[in-house]
Amino acid sequence: MNDQSTSRGGATFRSLGLTVAGIAAALIGVALLRPSAPQARDAAKPALAAPPTGQTKGSSTAPKMAEAKPDAKTAPKTGTGPAAIPTTAEPRATVSARRAAPEQVKPSMKIQQVTSPGGIKAWLVEEHSVPLLAVRFSFDGGSSQDPAGKEGVANFLTAMMDEGAGDLDHTKYQERMEELAMRMSFTDDADVMYGSFETLTANRDAAVDMLRLAITKPRFDQEAVERIRKQLLSGLAFAAKNPDRVVQREWSALAFKGHSYGRPANGTPATVAAITRDDLVAFRQKNFARDTLHVGVVGDISAAELGVLLDRVFGDLPAKADITPVGDAAPDAKDKLKIIEMDVPQSVVRFGMNALPRKDKDFMAAYVLNQILGGGGFASRLMEEVREKRGLAYSVYSYIQPMRRASIFAGGVATKNEAVAQSIDVIKQELTRMAADGPSQTELDNAKSYLTGSFPLQLDTNAKIANRLLWMQLEDTGIDYIDTRNAQIDAVTLDDVKRVAKRLLKVDDLIITVVGKPKGLAPRG
Amino acid sequence: MIDRAYRVFSLSLIAIAMLTATTFARHAEAATRASEATLPNGMRIVVIPDHRAPVVTHMVWYRTGAADEPPGVSGIAHFLEHLMFKSTDTIPNGEFSKIVSRLGGQDNAFTAQDLTAYFQRVAKDRLPKVMALEADRMVHLRLEEKEVLTERNVILEERRTRVENNPAAILDEQMNAALFMSHPYGIPVIGWEHEIARLSREDALAFYKTHYAPNNAILVVSGDVTLDEVRKLAEATYGKIPANPAVVPRARPQEPPHRAARRLELKDPRAGKASWHRMYLAPSYKTAAPGEAEALDILMKVTADGATSRLYKALVVEQRIASSARGYYSGSGRDDGKISIVVVPADGVPMAKVEAAVDAVLADVRKNGVTAAEIERAKKSYIAEYVYEADSQATLARRYGWALTVGQSVADIEAWPDRIAKVTPEAVQAAAQKSFDIRRSVTGTLLPEAPDAPPQSAANPAKPNRS
Numbered sequence: 001m002n003d004q005s006t007s008r009g010g011a012t013f014r015s016l017g018l019t020v021a022g023i024a025a026a027l028i029g030v031a032l033l034r035p036s037a038p039q040a041r042d043a044a045k046p047a048l049a050a051p052p053t054g055q056t057k058g059s060s061t062a063p064k065m066a067e068a069k070p071d072a073k074t075a076p077k078t079g080t081g082p083a084a085i086p087t088t089a090e091p092r093a094t095v096s097a098r099r100a101a102p103e104q105v106k107p108s109m110k111i112q113q114v115t116s117p118g119g120i121k122a123w124l125v126e127e128h129s130v131p132l133l134a135v136r137f138s139f140d141g142g143s144s145q146d147p148a149g150k151e152g153v154a155n156f157l158t159a160m161m162d163e164g165a166g167d168l169d170h171t172k173y174q175e176r177m178e179e180l181a182m183r184m185s186f187t188d189d190a191d192v193m194y195g196s197f198e199t200l201t202a203n204r205d206a207a208v209d210m211l212r213l214a215i216t217k218p219r220f221d222q223e224a225v226e227r228i229r230k231q232l233l234s235g236l237a238f239a240a241k242n243p244d245r246v247v248q249r250e251w252s253a254l255a256f257k258g259h260s261y262g263r264p265a266n267g268t269p270a271t272v273a274a275i276t277r278d279d280l281v282a283f284r285q286k287n288f289a290r291d292t293l294h295v296g297v298v299g300d301i302s303a304a305e306l307g308v309l310l311d312r313v314f315g316d317l318p319a320k321a322d323i324t325p326v327g328d329a330a331p332d333a334k335d336k337l338k339i340i341e342m343d344v345p346q347s348v349v350r351f352g353m354n355a356l357p358r359k360d361k362d363f364m365a366a367y368v369l370n371q372i373l374g375g376g377g378f379a380s381r382l383m384e385e386v387r388e389k390r391g392l393a394y395s396v397y398s399y400i401q402p403m404r405r406a407s408i409f410a411g412g413v414a415t416k417n418e419a420v421a422q423s424i425d426v427i428k429q430e431l432t433r434m435a436a437d438g439p440s441q442t443e444l445d446n447a448k449s450y451l452t453g454s455f456p457l458q459l460d461t462n463a464k465i466a467n468r469l470l471w472m473q474l475e476d477t478g479i480d481y482i483d484t485r486n487a488q489i490d491a492v493t494l495d496d497v498k499r500v501a502k503r504l505l506k507v508d509d510l511i512i513t514v515v516g517k518p519k520g521l522a523p524r525g
Numbered sequence: 526m527i528d529r530a531y532r533v534f535s536l537s538l539i540a541i542a543m544l545t546a547t548t549f550a551r552h553a554e555a556a557t558r559a560s561e562a563t564l565p566n567g568m569r570i571v572v573i574p575d576h577r578a579p580v581v582t583h584m585v586w587y588r589t590g591a592a593d594e595p596p597g598v599s600g601i602a603h604f605l606e607h608l609m610f611k612s613t614d615t616i617p618n619g620e621f622s623k624i625v626s627r628l629g630g631q632d633n634a635f636t637a638q639d640l641t642a643y644f645q646r647v648a649k650d651r652l653p654k655v656m657a658l659e660a661d662r663m664v665h666l667r668l669e670e671k672e673v674l675t676e677r678n679v680i681l682e683e684r685r686t687r688v689e690n691n692p693a694a695i696l697d698e699q700m701n702a703a704l705f706m707s708h709p710y711g712i713p714v715i716g717w718e719h720e721i722a723r724l725s726r727e728d729a730l731a732f733y734k735t736h737y738a739p740n741n742a743i744l745v746v747s748g749d750v751t752l753d754e755v756r757k758l759a760e761a762t763y764g765k766i767p768a769n770p771a772v773v774p775r776a777r778p779q780e781p782p783h784r785a786a787r788r789l790e791l792k793d794p795r796a797g798k799a800s801w802h803r804m805y806l807a808p809s810y811k812t813a814a815p816g817e818a819e820a821l822d823i824l825m826k827v828t829a830d831g832a833t834s835r836l837y838k839a840l841v842v843e844q845r846i847a848s849s850a851r852g853y854y855s856g857s858g859r860d861d862g863k864i865s866i867v868v869v870p871a872d873g874v875p876m877a878k879v880e881a882a883v884d885a886v887l888a889d890v891r892k893n894g895v896t897a898a899e900i901e902r903a904k905k906s907y908i909a910e911y912v913y914e915a916d917s918q919a920t921l922a923r924r925y926g927w928a929l930t931v932g933q934s935v936a937d938i939e940a941w942p943d944r945i946a947k948v949t950p951e952a953v954q955a956a957a958q959k960s961f962d963i964r965r966s967v968t969g970t971l972l973p974e975a976p977d978a979p980p981q982s983a984a985n986p987a988k989p990n991r992s
Contacts, residue, residue: 231848456579
C-alpha cells in the first residue's frame with residue numbers, strides 16, 4: 001500500500017512510521033541495478049511483498065561468497081544491526097600516484113593504527129561529534145571451513161551469535177540488547193566471518209560486555225539450536241524455489257565443481273539437518289582466534305580506550321586459528337550452459353568466467369573495464385544495449401569479484417522466457433566487441449570521472465568508513481589507500497583497458513546458468 | 526582537504542538523551558536539525574546539515590504517486606518516473622544519468638502510492654549542476670514514441686521480476702486489493718499488467734502536466750550545505766519555473782466501514798513453503814488521532830517484531846508450530862495504513878492451528894495489554910533506530926522527504942522520538958483493541974501446491990464487457 005514503492009532501478013521497500021531508513025540504505029547509492037536483492041535482505045523490516053525468505057533469521061537469504069554481489073556491503077543480515085560485508089571489488093595499490101583530476105573532491109581522514117596492551121591491532125578513525133561507536137571485525141575462515149557433509153556450519157553459527165551467552169539465555173540476551181540499544185550482527189562469506197557492533201557511548205561498557213560474551217561464551221542451548229535449524233531449513237526451502245537464489249547457487253556449483261567455493265554455502269537440507277551443537281562449538285574454537293582477527297573502528301573513543309576494549313572483547317580468544325588450507329581455483333566447466341527448469345514467466349540468467357586476482361598489476365584496469373561494460377549503473381554498455389535500446393530487461397549488470405583463492409568476472413540479467421536467447425546473444429556480442437576494440441577514450445574518461453568523483457560517497461557515514469577500514473586490512477591495500485586510490489584509477493590508460501579486455505573477456509569461456517523456461521536456448525557441450 | 530574532526534554533526538541529541546538519561550538531556554534544545562524555506566513559486570525547501578563529508582544528497586519529491594492515477598491507467602506514475610530519464614528539450618535520450626555519472630554522482634528515483642522522488646548523490650561542488658538538470662526535467666520532458674514503447678517493455682520486465690516470478694508478491698497484491706475496497710491503495714504501485722501493457726505517451730504526458738510543477742514539489746538537500754546556499758541555487762534553477770495552477774489538492778476515495786473479514790487462498794507450486802498472512806486496516810500517522818500511530822508502532826514492535834516479541838515467543842519458541850512469525854505496522858502514508866503479520870508454519874502444522882495461535886496472542890494483548898518493560902524496550906529500539914539512522918545523510922533526506930510529502934511537518938518529524946517516549950500502556954492496549962478487529966482484516970494463505978484450475982494469464986484477463 002502506501003509505503004510500498006517501486007523504483008526505476010532500486011528496491012521495493014516499506015517503512016515504519018517515520019523511521020524510514022535502513023530501507024533507504026538499501027536503495028540510495030547501493031542497489032541501483034539489483035532489484036531483487038535488497039528487499040529480500042532487509043531483514044529488520046521484512047516486506048510482505050518480498051519472498052518470505054526475507055524473514056528468516058540468519059544469513060540463509062543473503063548471497064554468499066562465490067555468489068556475492070558487489071552491493072552486499074551494506075545489507076543487514078540478522079536484523080539486529082548492520083552487517084559488515086566489505087566485498088567492494090576494489091583493487092589493492094599497484095600503481096603510484098600520478099595526477100588527480102583538477103576538480104576532484106578528495107576524502108581524507110586520520111587513520112590510527114592501534115595496538116592494545118595485549119597486542120591486538122585495530123584501525124581507528126576518531127569521531128567525537130556524535131556519542132556513537134561503530135566496530136567491524138572479522139575472522140578468516142568462513143564457509144570454506146565447513147566440514148564435508150556439514151555444509152552450512154559457518155552460516156548456522158552466524159545465526160546463533162545472538163542466541164544467548166554467559167548466564168543469559170536467548171530471551172534474556174536479546175532483551176538486554178534492546179535495553180542497551182546496541183546493535184550486533186554476524187555474517188560470513190566463503191573466506192571470512194564478519195562481525196558488526198554499534199553502541200552509544202553512554203552504554204559502551206555494558207554493550208561491550210555483551211559482545212565479549214557472544215564471542216567468547218556463546219551458549220548454543222539445544223532449544224536455540226533446534227529453533228534456528230528450523231528457520232534455516234525453512235529458508236532453504238524458500239531459496240530452492242527462488243530463481244535468483246537457484247541461479248547463483250547453480251553457477252557456483254558448476255563453475256567451482258570440486259572446490260569449496262562450489263559447495264552450497266548455506267548447506268542443503270541434509271547437511272543442515274546433520275549439524276550438531278558440537279559442530280558449532282568446534283567451528284567457533286577453530287576459527288575465532290587472535291591471529292586472523294582484523295578490526296576497524298569509527299566513533300567516539302580514544303586510542304587508549306579502544307586498546308582496553310580490544311583486550312576485553314578478544315583477549316580471551318586463542319592465539320592461533322586452526323584453519324584448513326583452501327587451494328586455488330578458477331571457474332571452469334565442461335558444459336558451459338546449464339538450464340534449470342522452473343515454471344516462471346521470467347528467466348534469470350547468470351554468467352561468469354575467470355578474472356584477475358586483486359594483486360595482479362592489471363586489476364585496476366579490469367575494475368575500470370567492468371565499470372564501462374556493466375558496472376556503471378545506467379551508463380554501462382550492457383545497460384545501454386540490453387535495457388535502454390532494446391527494452392529486454394529491467395536489470396542487467398556485471399562485476400568483478402576477487403576472492404582469496406579465485407577471482408571472477410560475473411553478471412546477470414532477468415528477462416521473459418522468450419527473450420533469454422536474444423539477451424544472452426547481446427551480452428556476448430558486447431563482451432566480444434569490448435575484447436576486440438576496447439572502450440573509446442570518452443568511455444574511459446567518463447568511467448574514471450565517475451569512479452574518482454563518487455569515492456567520497458562511499459565514505460559519508462561512520463558505518464561505511466568502519467566497513468572500509470576493515471576491508472582495507474583484509475585486502476592489504478595499505479593504510480594510505482584512501483589518499484592514493486583515486487590516483488590509481490586516474491593512472492589507468494586506454495591501452496591498459498584494451499589489453500586487459502583482450503586478456504579477460506574470452507567469450508567462449510563464459511559459464512552460464514539459466515533458471516526458468518527459456519525458449520530457443522539449447523545446452524551445448 | 527576536509528578534516529572530519531572540525532566539522533559539526535548535530536545528531537538528534539534529544540533522542541540520545543532518551544536512550545541514556547545522561548547529561549545529554551541538557552543539550553536537547555540543540556536538536557532541531559532541518560531548516561526550511563519556500564520559493565515564491567511555492568516550491569518548499571528543506572535542508573538537513575551534515576558536514577562530516579564533502580558530499581550532498583539532492584532529492585526532489587513530488588506530491589503525486591500511484592494513488593493519484595486516473596482509473597484504468599494503473600502504473601502511469603511509475604512509468605513516468607522511468608520516462609523522466611529520457612529526453613528533454615536540451616538533454617538527449619539516456620544522457621541524464623550519464624551526465625550525473627560523469628559528475629561522479631549516483632542517481633535514481635522511486636515511486637510509491639503517495640509520492641514520486643528523484644535523487645542524486647554528488648560531491649558538494651556539483652550540486653548546482655544536478656539541480657539544473659532536475660529543474661530542467663520538471664517541465665521540459667519531451668517523450669518520443671520510441672522511447673516510451675521500449676521503456677514499457679522494461680517496466681513489464683520489472684513487474685515480472687517483482688511480482689510474476691514471486692508467489693508471495695502475488696498474494697500480497699491480491700490481499701491489498703481485498704483490504705482496500707474503495708481507496709486506490711488497493712491497486713499496486715507498479716500497476717496491473719494488462720493496464721501497463723496499454724500505457725501510452727499521452728497517458729504519461731497528461732500525468733506529467735497535471736502533477737509536475739514547483740508548487741507540487743519539495744526540495745530536500747542533506748549533507749555539507751547550508752540553507753542559504755541551497756536557497757540561492759534553488760532560486761536560480763527551480764525558482765525560474767512558474768507555478769502551475771492546474772495542481773490541485775489531492776482527494777481520493779476513502780474506505781467505507783469494513784463489515785466482514787475477507788479470506789484468500791493462493792496455491793502456487795513455486796511457493797517453496799506454506800505461509801500464513803494477515804492484514805488489518807489501520808490509521809496512518811497522518812490520519813490517526815494524536816498518539817495513536819505511535820501506540821500502533823509500539824504495539825506491533827512488542828507483539829510481532831523480532832525474537833523478543835509475543836508472536837515469536839508463543840509460536841516459535843514455546844509452541845514450536847512455526848519457524849518464523851513477525852509483523853509490523855506501516856503508517857507512513859497520506860491515507861490509511863495497515864498492520865501486517867506473516868507466519869511460516871513448521872512442517873506439517875495445519876494453517877488452522879497457526880491462525881488460532883496468532884489469534885490467541887492478539888486476543889491476549891487486547892484483553893490484558895502488554896507489560897511496561899516490553900513497552901520500554903520497544904521505545905528504546907525505535908529511538909535507537911532513529912539515532913543510528915542519523916549516521917546517513919541519504920537516510921535523513923529520505924526520512925524528511927517522505928514525511929513532508931505525505932503532509933507532515935519538520936516539527937512532526939523531529940518530535941517523533943519524544944512522542945514515542947510518551948506512549949502509555951493504556952494507549953497501546955487501546956490501539957490493540959481498536960486495530961485487531963477481524964472485520965477490518967484480510968487473511969491469506971499461500972500453499973505450495975498445484976492450483977485447482979489453470980492459472981489465468983495475467984496479460985490476458987477477461988475481456989471487458991463493451992456493450
